[in-house]
Amino acid sequence: MMPCKGMGKINPDKMPKAGRKSTALKKGGWIQDAIKKPGALKRELGVKADEKIPAKQLNKAAKASGKLGQRARLAKTLRGMA
Numbered sequence: 001m002m003p004c005k006g007m008g009k010i011n012p013d014k015m016p017k018a019g020r021k022s023t024a025l026k027k028g029g030w031i032q033d034a035i036k037k038p039g040a041l042k043r044e045l046g047v048k049a050d051e052k053i054p055a056k057q058l059n060k061a062a063k064a065s066g067k068l069g070q071r072a073r074l075a076k077t078l079r080g081m082a
Helices: 023-027 030-034 040-045 055-062 066-081
Strands: none
Touching: 040 055, 040 066, 055 066
8 A cells, every 4th residue: 555645644642542432421410411401492382381383383493593492403413322
């Protein structure tokens, strides 16, 4: 194999260590930490607390900016995990 031109040497400190996991994954519970205000998305969208948010409405909200968009994108991510 020929070495790549222009890449240079890689600093060993920057290389990932074998068997090392991210601290976020070690700690666990990232979903609980991500949900600061349960029910806020439903309140913003005007959906009753005991109903599901329709997919079409969730997709539209996910395109929005700010907190509404952030909450909708997280809801889509969590919906995919179920």
